Amino acid sequence: MAIVDPSLVAHLPLFAGFSTDELGEILREARSARFARNSAVFEQGEEALSFYVLLHGHVRASKTTPAGEQVVVRYVAPGETFGVAMAIGLQRYPATATAVDDSVVLAWPSAAWPRLVAKFPALATNTLQTVGSRLQETHTRVVEMSTQQVEQRVAHALLRLAKQSGRKVEHGVEIDFPISRQDIAQMTGTTLHTVSRILSGWEQRGLVESGRQRIVLREPHKLFVLAETVPGETEPPIRP
Amino acid sequence: MAIVDPSLVAHLPLFAGFSTDELGEILREARSARFARNSAVFEQGEEALSFYVLLHGHVRASKTTPAGEQVVVRYVAPGETFGVAMAIGLQRYPATATAVDDSVVLAWPSAAWPRLVAKFPALATNTLQTVGSRLQETHTRVVEMSTQQVEQRVAHALLRLAKQSGRKVEHGVEIDFPISRQDIAQMTGTTLHTVSRILSGWEQRGLVESGRQRIVLREPHKLFVLAETVPGETEPPIRP
DNA sequence: GCCAAAGTTTGCGTTGGCGCAACGTCGACG
DNA sequence: CGTCGACGTTGCGCCAACGCAAACTTTGGC
Structure with a gap:
């Protein structure tokens, strides 16, 4: 018997088009594992022994340059x-x-992939599509x-995170995992x-509310407008 | 009989692991087409009726933003x-x-892909890998x-182009298709x-030789060093 | 062989964003 | 409940690169 109930993962893009039986057979080869916040699932340069599906939590994928600078490649959502x-x-x-929150994954041995x-x-x-x-x-x-300036790129990034991992809260949408400046x-x-x-700046304008590793978008639409606005451009002129 | 001799394309990554017969069957569904320099193979936003393999020439893939700015995604080599x-x-x-040079392609109907x-x-x-x-x-x-400044990014870009589509010439490596500033x-x-x-600047230092839509790397190694050098950094200090 | 169009060069003023530095603040942990 | 460390804020000076503008060069079409 598989470690995870097939019905829990049947809807994932990776498993589109599979029967419950087939899914069971695939899941039988996986193990599940838990990673505490701020622990590494794997490190750049390591031998790729496993591939993963994230079940709970959030994972950050980042690359480190030879000079030691880090760039975030993406955030992985469940x-x-x-x-x-x-x-x-x-x-x-x-x-x-890196698990940015306590996370649970399914892991398959990479060696199983060809089979x-x-x-x-x-x-x-399915993998080709993702x-x-x-x-x-x-x-x-x-x-x-x-093509865009920093302010717009940041706006886009936050809007994307909110779409992917936003949680509705009292006064807006909060990004659902700890994220620093x-x-x-x-x-x-x-x-x-x-x-x-x-x-x-945005906080003073009431667009966001943020603190230590925490960001709430209070006016996603205004942020969107800002993200799309060409810097030099003002509001479309009103005819006299 | 196929339009193209299977032996001509058997070594391509897309066709890795296929027998000549299988290859023949696949090629039978393709048509070949020629595109003149500066003509479009397809346009962004068009219905994706075909997919292609480039046989001869060079093709530029570029995206246009809503604001009308263009960004080159990649150059396609044969x-x-x-x-x-x-x-x-x-x-x-x-x-x-866009064909940046007179080019010849193989084209399959996208509809044939699932089959x-x-x-x-x-x-x-194979496609997943590419x-x-x-x-x-x-x-x-x-x-x-x-993480890098413009000069280094340009150096990396030219080195990559030279590796992908470089042609050995008298005094260095020339990028083998017309390319503008x-x-x-x-x-x-x-x-x-x-x-x-x-x-x-590079021309004066003898690193490159360039003109209208034409670039020759005369000192690829020096260019490589420049590409890897952190701006503030000088040569590693010599011990006294 | 001439002209128009496309590509390239270069000077100059401006500026967005960086780098540095110092300080403030929150939270976790002992 | 105090302390320490990580995270966040802000002022200031600077510079890489942009934007604009003008002139030059090559080339392909007629």
Whole structure:
């Protein structure tokens, strides 16, 4: 019997199109594991022994440059796969995965991937779609970094996080895991100082409410307008 | 009989692991087409009716923002696939593909993809690997844009182009297709003015030789050192 | 062979955002 | 409940790169 009830994961994109029996067979090869907040699931450069599905919590994937600078590649939300290095032809993890909250994962041995794919080709096509989506998102990020200023990039980043991992609260949408100014800086290609200044500004304008590792979007729509507004541009002129 | 001799494309990553017969069956569904320099293979937002393998020439994939700014996503070299929107779950092309040189492509109807993948699952795993590689490359680009200055990013971009599409010439390596300052600016997230200034500087130092839509790397190694050098940093200090 | 268009170069003033530094504040842990 | 460490804020000076503008060069079309 599998470690996890198939019905709990049947709806995930990775398992689209599978019968309960097939799912059971796949799940039988997985183990489940828990990672405490701030612990590493795997480290950049390590041999890619497993691939994962996140069940609960949140995981940050980040790359460290030779010079020691870190860049956040993405945040993983529950239901998403990560660490699929083997599937895309890598022997080693290209990034570090850190649990930013207490997290629970399903883990398969990477060695099982070829056999699983041989038996269940839909795994490959499903993974192709999710990797494709990530490629699109990363291209979007490149376009933003090429054409927009820091304030807009930060706005976009927060809106994306809120969409992916937002939790409705009293006065807006709160990002549902601990996130620092530094983290946001590493997502948007700037410094924590600049992020701090931007958030302070927004706070005074009532757009957000934020504190230690905590951000609430109070006016997501206004933030969206700000994110789309070309800096030099003002409101569309009203005809006299 | 197929339009293209199987032996000509058997070595491509997309077709890894296929027999000549299988390859023939796949190629039978393709048509070949020629695109003149500066003509569009497909446009961003168009319905993704085909996917392609580039046989000869060079193709630029670029995205246009709502504000009208363009960003170069990548350059496609012979042997590479492009326009695989359908495989990654898109109905429409997310970018425009332009032949930067007279080019020849193989084109399959996107509609054939599901059937081909069903019959030849290795197509999916091969594509997964190439899309995975592109994701890695794009992440590298994000990291560079986040941590490096313009001069280094331009150096990296040229070195990558030289590796992918370099042609040995008398005094170095020439990038084997027409490429403007503007193109390089759109690859590295800067302006054509800044690129022009940087290339002028390098030209005086004898690192490159360049002209109208033409760039020769005369000292690739020195360029590599420059690309890796942290701006503030000088040569490692010599002990007294 | 001439002209228009496209690509490139370069000067100059401006500025967004960085780097540094100092200080403030919250929370966890003993 | 006090202390220490991590996180956040803010002022200030600076500079890499941008934006604008003008001039120059090459090339392809007619």
